[in-house]
Amino acid sequence: MMLRAITHITLREWKRILTLPEHYVVLLILPALVCFLYGYIYKNQFARDLPVAIWDESNSPLSRQFTFMLEQTESIHITQQVHNEAAIEEMMQRGVLQGAIHFPARMDDHIKSHQPVYITLYTNGASVVTAKLIYKDAAKVLITAGSGVVLQKFVKTGMPAGKAMALVQPIKLTSYLLYNPQFSYLQYLVPGLIAVALQMMIIMVTILAINLEGKRGTLTELNNIANGSASNVLLGKGLAYLGVSWLHYILVTCIVYPVFASGRIGGSWALFTLFSLLIIACISIGFMVSAIVSDVMVACDLGLFYTSPAFVFSGFTFPRWAMPWYDQYYAWLMPFTPFLDGFFKVYFMELPLHYVHKEIGQLFIYILVTFPVALLFLQRRLNKLSLVHA
Numbered sequence: 001m002m003l004r005a006i007t008h009i010t011l012r013e014w015k016r017i018l019t020l021p022e023h024y025v026v027l028l029i030l031p032a033l034v035c036f037l038y039g040y041i042y043k044n045q046f047a048r049d050l051p052v053a054i055w056d057e058s059n060s061p062l063s064r065q066f067t068f069m070l071e072q073t074e075s076i077h078i079t080q081q082v083h084n085e086a087a088i089e090e091m092m093q094r095g096v097l098q099g100a101i102h103f104p105a106r107m108d109d110h111i112k113s114h115q116p117v118y119i120t121l122y123t124n125g126a127s128v129v130t131a132k133l134i135y136k137d138a139a140k141v142l143i144t145a146g147s148g149v150v151l152q153k154f155v156k157t158g159m160p161a162g163k164a165m166a167l168v169q170p171i172k173l174t175s176y177l178l179y180n181p182q183f184s185y186l187q188y189l190v191p192g193l194i195a196v197a198l199q200m201m202i203i204m205v206t207i208l209a210i211n212l213e214g215k216r217g218t219l220t221e222l223n224n225i226a227n228g229s230a231s232n233v234l235l236g237k238g239l240a241y242l243g244v245s246w247l248h249y250i251l252v253t254c255i256v257y258p259v260f261a262s263g264r265i266g267g268s269w270a271l272f273t274l275f276s277l278l279i280i281a282c283i284s285i286g287f288m289v290s291a292i293v294s295d296v297m298v299a300c301d302l303g304l305f306y307t308s309p310a311f312v313f314s315g316f317t318f319p320r321w322a323m324p325w326y327d328q329y330y331a332w333l334m335p336f337t338p339f340l341d342g343f344f345k346v347y348f349m350e351l352p353l354h355y356v357h358k359e360i361g362q363l364f365i366y367i368l369v370t371f372p373v374a375l376l377f378l379q380r381r382l383n384k385l386s387l388v389h390a
Contacts, residue, residue: 271343
């Protein structure tokens, strides 16, 4: 009897998902639009050819060589020649420039005579990522090229190349960038943005799961199908939403991630498990709000208030440990936070499932806390409804 009721409610919920605008727009149309929109926005992967000006007071073969080398980098594109700092600031204010480089007068002579040379790099700090990209490429070119000039001078004096290199570069640093070596927006941001968007959509729809029944006058019908059991209602509806989320998983891991973010087709068993637990936690939270708050508008406002800051507080773009303590606690009120920690491990690092046992346990806590609360309040609501119609 219980299994039949749950199956009936699941099929009934699928019908509602396919016919009610509040459901099919959010669950079937928006996820596809969001996935492809994010993929298209970041299709260039990282910022290239950022406009940079040259302020060349040296006007020498060496400064022209440095300028040529800077132009060959991925992030720097020389677009302007300027003659003072005021022009640089004015062009940055107008958005014409993202950076500028100043070569001082007599730069060649100072380098060759081992006098300190101060090359100035101007970047637009209002755009943190582009400023860092320009700095990275400019520093690499100027330090390498400057060391090369000094190295050539030592070699010309008859010094062995090895000894000359040891003087110019006494310490050699080798760096390896793991898991996103190209600093690609596409590979890094798109998966996280899609996951947080799906979390928001699932929570908002499940917040309407019970309230919309009451608003449309179908709660009595649902109660009769469920034989007055809140567990039948929640399990039946939850299975329908979980099924939709698995369609989202197929869309994301078989189309969006492989096409836009160079991800592995189908993801992995670890990613599927983590994603499923995130969705079940979101469904449980939405059911809890829907069972406690009967007013549709108030419930939706609570859902928006709860889900909107998930990305900011999750630690995806700014480390949680650097946030104030109260913000760190607030971050743990949302299931996206432990999911994100596990997501980095199973998606970027491609680690097996046992590496995310802590995150899995945290997601289970959300489910074990919110689902019983939803069950309790919904059962009380159904009991009152049965008494009214008795």
